[in-house]
Amino acid sequence: MQVVLEAVVEPRRREILRLVRSEELPAGAIAAHFPDVSRPTISEHLRVLRTAGLIAERREGTRRLYRTVPGGFREVRAFLEEFWDDQLELLKIEAEREQQAHDRGGR
Amino acid sequence: MNADGREILVREVHIEASPEIVFEFFVDADKLTRWLATEATLDPRPGGACVQVHGGSDDGRHGPVHMQGTFLEVDPPTRVVFSWGFVEPECGVLPASSTVEVVLQPEGSGTRLRLTHRGLPPSAIEDHRRGWKQMLDRLQQATTPTTVRPTGGRRSRCPTTGPPS
Numbered sequence: 685m686q687v688v689l690e691a692v693v694e695p696r697r698r699e700i701l702r703l704v705r706s707e708e709l710p711a712g713a714i715a716a717h718f719p720d721v722s723r724p725t726i727s728e729h730l731r732v733l734r735t736a737g738l739i740a741e742r743r744e745g746t747r748r749l750y751r752t753v754p755g756g757f758r759e760v761r762a763f764l765e766e767f768w769d770d771q772l773e774l775l776k777i778e779a780e781r782e783q784q785a786h787d788r789g790g791r
Numbered sequence: 792m793n794a795d796g797r798e799i800l801v802r803e804v805h806i807e808a809s810p811e812i813v814f815e816f817f818v819d820a821d822k823l824t825r826w827l828a829t830e831a832t833l834d835p836r837p838g839g840a841c842v843q844v845h846g847g848s849d850d851g852r853h854g855p856v857h858m859q860g861t862f863l864e865v866d867p868p869t870r871v872v873f874s875w876g877f878v879e880p881e882c883g884v885l886p887a888s889s890t891v892e893v894v895l896q897p898e899g900s901g902t903r904l905r906l907t908h909r910g911l912p913p914s915a916i917e918d919h920r921r922g923w924k925q926m927l928d929r930l931q932q933a934t935t936p937t938t939v940r941p942t943g944g945r946r947s948r949c950p951t952t953g954p955p956s
Contacts, residue, residue: 760883761911764800768906772804774826775904779816783808 691736696721697729698766701752704739708751798911803903810895810902814868817893829855835865841873859886870894875908884911 692698700714715726730750733739742749806813816822818835828843835841841860857878864872871893876886889910896903 761798761800764884764908764911768800768802768908771827772802772904772906775813775816776804776806778822778825779806779808779813779902782815782822783812786812 691732691738692762694729694732697733700726700729700733700750701738701762704750705752708742708749710747710749712747714750798909800908800911802906802908804906805898805901805903807901810868810897813895813902813904814871817871818862818865818867828858833862835862835871837862837864839865856882860891861887863890864892868895 692701696718699717703709703714703717711727711730714730715721715723718726730739730741734741734750738753739750740753742751816826818833820831820833823831823833823843827845829846830844832840832842839862841858841862843858843860845856845858859876859878860874862871862873864870873891874887875889875891876882876884878886889908892907892909894905894907896905
């Protein structure tokens with residue numbers, strides 16, 4: 685469990701999980717999504733995700749391809765947790781903005 | 792996990808706004824589209840429509856998905872319950888298969904919002920829930936707030952939606 689938590693707590697690793705959720709991608713294509721991250725760092729992220737059993741690696745010639753391990757509903761749950769966290773953060777910002785506008789209006 | 796094997800997801804957040812103002816963000820389409828959906832048709836009374844379009848990803852690989860819900864309980868400004876599910880089966884949560892309950896309580900000069908998403912498909916990592924939440928909380932505390940982009944872009948709104956066929 686700890687391995688899984690440590691794997692998903694890093695934002696870029698969560699982004700990688702999303703990238704390879706619907707399609708298998710070579711390491712190079714994954715790295716291309718993170719121009720500000722070094723290739724060895726991406727390789728390390730992939731290793732951590734693989735160790736946690738969250739992605740699978742397949743070799744095709746010299747290429748290594750990655751895809752999210754079909755975890756069934758685990759993905760749905762993980763997605764929804766993050767979804768609500770993100771959306772509620774937005775709600776907080778928008779509702780507080782609305783309250784401030786309301787207060788300024790003196791009503 | 793629930794007694795029936797379905798799962799519950801709970802989120803709480805403090806908002807520095809009155810329950811009345813926060814409540815509007817769940818029942819007013821113009822306000823709901825400021826944080827949750829790109830389009831919304833809302834009829835906030837029991838049995839009324841709660842239909843939302845959630846935008847696709849920026850790169851166009853994921854199309855928008857359609858949340859087809861119904862308001863079940865509407866009790867302003869303290870409680871609203873609506874069913875939650877997507878027309879697209881690949882989202883993993885079918886229409887009417889789950890419910891979202893939002894409870895708003897005054898807290899200080901603002902509101903304590905508690906969101907309970909019930910009826911989710913069973914997952915293999917039930918025991919991880921608490922640890923995961925704590926880890927994410929710690930992560931949140933450890934990182935400075937970054938720019939929040941408006942709803943509708945950034946990523947797929949559904950976990951397994953493939954490219955449009």
